[in-house]
Amino acid sequence: MPSMALNITQYCRFLLFSIMVSAVFPPCPAINVETEALLHFKNKLKDPLHVLDSWKESDSPCKYYGVTCDPVSGNVTGISLIGKSLSGEISPSISRLQSLQNLSLPQNAISGELPEEISRCSNLKVLNLTHNKMVGVIPDLSGLKDLESLILSFNTFSGQFPSWIGNLTGLLYLGLAGNNFDEGELPDSIGNLKNLNYLYLPKSNLIGQIPESLFELQALKVLDMSRNKISGTIPNSISKLKNIHQIELFDNKLTGELPPGIAHLSLLEEIDISSNHMHGTLPKEIGNINLTVFECHQNNFSGEIPAVFGDMHHLKGFSIYQNRFSGQFPANLGRFSPLEIFDISENRFSGEFPRFLCAGRKLTLLLALENNFTGRFPDTYAECKSLLRLRINKNHFSGEVADGLWSLPHVNLIDLGDNDFTGGISANIGSSTNLSQLVLQNNRLSSNLPSDLGKLTNLGKLLLNNNNFSGSLPAEIGALKKLLSLHLEQNSITGSIPAELGNCVMLVDLNLAGNDFSGIIPPTVSLMPSLNSLNLSGNKLTGPIPNNLKNLKLSSIDLSDNQLSGNVPHELLTIGGDEAFIGNGGLCIDQSTKIQRNSTLLNVCKEDWGRKRVFRDKSVFFIFIAVVLFIVLAGLVLLSYKNFKRIKADMENSIEGGNRVSPKCELACFHNMDIEAEEICDLEEQNLIGRGSSGRVYRLDLTKKGIVVAVKQLWKGEGLKAMAAEMEILGKIRHRNILKLYACLTKGGSSYLVFEYMENGNVFQALRRVKRDGKPELNWHQRYKIALGAAKGISYLHHDCCPPTIHRDIKSSNILLDKDFEPKIADFGVAKIAERSLRGSEWSCFAGTYGYIAPEFVYTLKITRKSDVYSFGVVLLELVTGKAAIGEEYGEGNDLVHWILTHFNHHENVLKVLDDKIVTETVTVRDDMVKVLKIGILCTAKLPNSRPSMREVVKMLVDAKPAIPISSDDQSNQD
Numbered sequence: 001m002p003s004m005a006l007n008i009t010q011y012c013r014f015l016l017f018s019i020m021v022s023a024v025f026p027p028c029p030a031i032n033v034e035t036e037a038l039l040h041f042k043n044k045l046k047d048p049l050h051v052l053d054s055w056k057e058s059d060s061p062c063k064y065y066g067v068t069c070d071p072v073s074g075n076v077t078g079i080s081l082i083g084k085s086l087s088g089e090i091s092p093s094i095s096r097l098q099s100l101q102n103l104s105l106p107q108n109a110i111s112g113e114l115p116e117e118i119s120r121c122s123n124l125k126v127l128n129l130t131h132n133k134m135v136g137v138i139p140d141l142s143g144l145k146d147l148e149s150l151i152l153s154f155n156t157f158s159g160q161f162p163s164w165i166g167n168l169t170g171l172l173y174l175g176l177a178g179n180n181f182d183e184g185e186l187p188d189s190i191g192n193l194k195n196l197n198y199l200y201l202p203k204s205n206l207i208g209q210i211p212e213s214l215f216e217l218q219a220l221k222v223l224d225m226s227r228n229k230i231s232g233t234i235p236n237s238i239s240k241l242k243n244i245h246q247i248e249l250f251d252n253k254l255t256g257e258l259p260p261g262i263a264h265l266s267l268l269e270e271i272d273i274s275s276n277h278m279h280g281t282l283p284k285e286i287g288n289i290n291l292t293v294f295e296c297h298q299n300n301f302s303g304e305i306p307a308v309f310g311d312m313h314h315l316k317g318f319s320i321y322q323n324r325f326s327g328q329f330p331a332n333l334g335r336f337s338p339l340e341i342f343d344i345s346e347n348r349f350s351g352e353f354p355r356f357l358c359a360g361r362k363l364t365l366l367l368a369l370e371n372n373f374t375g376r377f378p379d380t381y382a383e384c385k386s387l388l389r390l391r392i393n394k395n396h397f398s399g400e401v402a403d404g405l406w407s408l409p410h411v412n413l414i415d416l417g418d419n420d421f422t423g424g425i426s427a428n429i430g431s432s433t434n435l436s437q438l439v440l441q442n443n444r445l446s447s448n449l450p451s452d453l454g455k456l457t458n459l460g461k462l463l464l465n466n467n468n469f470s471g472s473l474p475a476e477i478g479a480l481k482k483l484l485s486l487h488l489e490q491n492s493i494t495g496s497i498p499a500e501l502g503n504c505v506m507l508v509d510l511n512l513a514g515n516d517f518s519g520i521i522p523p524t525v526s527l528m529p530s531l532n533s534l535n536l537s538g539n540k541l542t543g544p545i546p547n548n549l550k551n552l553k554l555s556s557i558d559l560s561d562n563q564l565s566g567n568v569p570h571e572l573l574t575i576g577g578d579e580a581f582i583g584n585g586g587l588c589i590d591q592s593t594k595i596q597r598n599s600t601l602l603n604v605c606k607e608d609w610g611r612k613r614v615f616r617d618k619s620v621f622f623i624f625i626a627v628v629l630f631i632v633l634a635g636l637v638l639l640s641y642k643n644f645k646r647i648k649a650d651m652e653n654s655i656e657g658g659n660r661v662s663p664k665c666e667l668a669c670f671h672n673m674d675i676e677a678e679e680i681c682d683l684e685e686q687n688l689i690g691r692g693s694s695g696r697v698y699r700l701d702l703t704k705k706g707i708v709v710a711v712k713q714l715w716k717g718e719g720l721k722a723m724a725a726e727m728e729i730l731g732k733i734r735h736r737n738i739l740k741l742y743a744c745l746t747k748g749g750s751s752y753l754v755f756e757y758m759e760n761g762n763v764f765q766a767l768r769r770v771k772r773d774g775k776p777e778l779n780w781h782q783r784y785k786i787a788l789g790a791a792k793g794i795s796y797l798h799h800d801c802c803p804p805t806i807h808r809d810i811k812s813s814n815i816l817l818d819k820d821f822e823p824k825i826a827d828f829g830v831a832k833i834a835e836r837s838l839r840g841s842e843w844s845c846f847a848g849t850y851g852y853i854a855p856e857f858v859y860t861l862k863i864t865r866k867s868d869v870y871s872f873g874v875v876l877l878e879l880v881t882g883k884a885a886i887g888e889e890y891g892e893g894n895d896l897v898h899w900i901l902t903h904f905n906h907h908e909n910v911l912k913v914l915d916d917k918i919v920t921e922t923v924t925v926r927d928d929m930v931k932v933l934k935i936g937i938l939c940t941a942k943l944p945n946s947r948p949s950m951r952e953v954v955k956m957l958v959d960a961k962p963a964i965p966i967s968s969d970d971q972s973n974q975d
């Protein structure tokens with residue numbers, strides 16, 4: 001009993017204590033459950049910034065950082081941790097927080113699936129997980145009847161677009177943008193969300209039409225379904241969205257016209273329907289709305305812009321570029337508006353240019369390029385101090401430019417190119433210190449270049465070519481430390497090239513051709529370490545070529561048609577070819593160089609006596625060395641006389657083959673294999689296997705030999721030239737990765753080349769073939785082998801074969817595959833010897849194949865080894881992505897390289913460019929592919945000098961060898 005009594009007293013004491021405690025603190029049991037739930041939640045998260053350190057078992061959750069409680073009950077009602085670098089996963093324990101109303105964890109790196117238990121948090125009003133890395137299917141949340149904000153944008157949720165969304169009738173705010181949903185339509189039930197204010201669904205893989213029910217959403221203020229593949233028209237019933245403020249439907253596949261019903265949306269401020277396939281004229285009723293932003297660029301709209309746009313009082317943004325609008329532009333646009341952005345480029349507007357765009361003093365972008373505007377460019381813009389970019393190129397503007405336009409304080413781009421402007425550049429240009437591009441090319445501008453140009457220290461591009469500028473080039477130009485590109489060609493500039501030019505250390509591209517420059521080429525030109533292209537042709541320059549010019553890593557040089565004299569440095573000859581130096585009576589080359597290069601355009605220098613004496617002093621020594629060498633050689637010859645004889649015979653053979661390019665040649669064999677002419681001319685149409693740029697290709701069974709060859713019948717005319725090129729190069733080359741040319745033959749005006757036969761066609765075709773099981777024929781291992789083999793072949797051409805050769809048309813369809821998928825470089829019809837080129841010949845016009853052409857070709861028209869590297873880079877990108885070099889999906893003027901670059905900003909996106917047909921579950925294949933992707937990107941660098949050489953490419957590819965060489969998949973491919 002005593003113990004019992006004791007227990008009772010203890011119990012009473014405890015009870016008393018409890019009552020005292022609960023008088024001070026809110027009830028305990030609930031807190032314990034919630035504390036436990038929160039600590040579980042914390043444990044599942046990684047918290048590098050230690051923001052959850054205050055979450056301790058000993059403390060009340062109401063004191064936890066980011067946690068809010070009901071002030072009366074003490075129940076947890078909210079967790080809000082925004083942008084705290086949290087990763088890890090969301091614990092299902094969250095469902096035990098029965099009073100939770102707000103779970104906001106946006107802008108973290110939380111991954112894993114959204115636990116379905118969250119649907120038990122029946123009081124939840126706000127679920128905001130935007131910008132995380134969550135995956136899987138979004139669980140059915142339709143039970144959360146109180147949910148007002150569901151914001152799961154910018155995660156990687158997958159599966160179908162949630163079909164239960166229509167049950168959440170209390171929603172005010174819905175955001176599911178930027179996830180990986182399957183392609184699908186927006187469910188009709190969206191029309192049930194009668195309270196919805198904000199519908200945010202860009203990049204949600206939506207297809208089909210906008211459901212009619214959506215226009216029942218009377219409360220909707222913001223509708224954003226941009227960047228989907230929505231098709232169909234915008235119906236007139238859009239007029240039912242009485243409360244709409246903002247409509248974003250850009251980047252879809254909408255067709256039809258803009259319905260006049262739009263004018264009933266009296267609260268509408270912003271509308272963007274750009275990048276669709278819409279047409280027709282703009283309804284003039286649109287003037288009834290107080291628009292702030294109107295964008296419809298990149299559609300097929302036509303007709304005039306309704307003049308009512310000129311009456312708008314709130315318009316800030318107006319962008320309608322790339323349509324077919326025409327006629328006069330509304331003269332009053334901007335007169336009563338705070339216009340900031342204005343882009344009407346690439347339309348067909350004519351007549352006078354509107355004068356009031358900057359009346360609100362807010363205009364920053366004025367873009368009207370490629371229209372038919374005429375007359376003077378209005379003087380009003382001289383007062384437009386807010387202007388950042390002014391581009392009105394490719395119009396027919398004439399007359400002088402208002403003085404003030406040259407001295408806008410903030411402007412960073414002025415492009416008046418391709419017009420008929422006259423007059424000069426104002427001396428006040430020095431006030432436009434933010435200018436980074438001044439583009440005035442192809443006008444009739446004249447007079448001197450102001451020395452204040454030197455104050456434009458942010459200038460990167462100065463394009464003044466094809467005008468009537470005269471006077472001298474001011475030495476102040478040397479102050480332009482950021483200048484990348486200087487084009488002054490085709491003007492009448494006189495005087496000497498200022499030595500200060502060498503201070504422009506960033507200069508990549510310098511063109512002073514076609515002026516009246518005199519004096520010497522200042523040796524300081526060689527101080528510009530980035531210089532890539534140098535053109536001083538067609539001037540009156542005298543003196544020698546500065547010897548240190550050869551230290552520059554130029555890819556193009558032209559000094560022709562001057563009055564230069566002295567020796568042409570061998571290195572520069574290699575870059576520019578003879579034609580870069582012709583038209584200079586005094587320039588000459590060594591006798592040995594002349595022979596070696598087979599040069600016909602340049603004279604041999606007269607003996608340099610000084611050098612000869614030095615030579616003579618050393619000559620005794622040389623004779624001694626020569627005698628020793630002779631004895632050693634003679635010994636060797638005696639030892640292996642037979643062997644030597646055979647090699648010599650081989651050499652003679654191949655030289656003979658190489659030279660026999662005359663059409664008279666009947667049959668020349670390059671490999672040890674006798675083929676009979678009759679057999680080859682027996683080509684039957686049914687054996688036609690392809691058509692190339694230079695001829696038809698047939699498969700031919702040589703029955704007597706028991707082998708199969710490919711015979712290319714060249715087109716007449718062009719054929720002979722191509723044949724000469726292919727023979728000259730291929731006849732001498734023996735390399736595992738270069739297509740073997742067995743023989744050539746001419747008969748009755750037709751020319752035939754006999755090659756080894758390639759069972760598996762070319763890489764372009766192979767990338768598109770699938771096996772019976774639907775998988776691509778080429779798995780990653782094989783693609784890697786192709787990449788490496790082809791790289792070795794090209795590297796051999798560039799660096800190891802004699803003479804070094806540039807292929808000039810590397811592309812996936814010129815890389816053939818034998819029966820083991822070993823790649824061989826083919827089609828040398830346009831290839832050329834690296835060190836030789838002919839001025840104005842058909843070769844320099846040849847540009848390669850669109851999609852594979854290196855960007856520098858646009859300005860240098862010269863092809864170097866680095867252009868092959870670029871083209872090969874494109875092939876690598878094809879292998880990695882499985883996509884074609886060009887295609888409609890990349891948009892106008894863009895190609896695979898551009899497409900890749902736009903995806904290369906985020907790691908996530910990088911993975912998206914890989915060919916999803918061969919990215920298997922294993923991470924290693926993916927990583928291996930990324931390695932080759934990176935090499936492809938290096939090879940397609942914009943500047944030739946930043947591209948690796950093919951030798952380096954081979955090394956890098958060897959390092960990128962797949963981790964698991966042969967997979968089971970591979971085996972099945974081999975049989």
Ligand SMILES: *[C@@H]1O[C@H](CO)[C@@H](O)[C@H](O)[C@H]1NC(C)=O
Pocket residue numbers: 030070073075098099
């Ligand atoms: C607090 O939570 C408890 C247990 O979940 C619940 O019974 C109670 O109703 C809640 N109080 C309030 C005010 O929500």
Ligand SMILES: *[C@@H]1O[C@H](CO)[C@@H](O)[C@H](O)[C@H]1NC(C)=O
Pocket residue numbers: 082104106107126128130149151173
């Ligand atoms: C959701 O989070 C984002 C990012 O912090 C924020 O901008 C947005 O306003 C939040 N939305 C709601 C409804 O809480």
Ligand SMILES: *[C@@H]1O[C@H](CO)[C@@H](O)[C@H](O)[C@H]1NC(C)=O
Pocket residue numbers: 142143166167
């Ligand atoms: C969702 O709505 C559909 C029809 O509107 C209804 O049949 C279903 O029971 C609802 N689901 C929930 C969980 O309320």
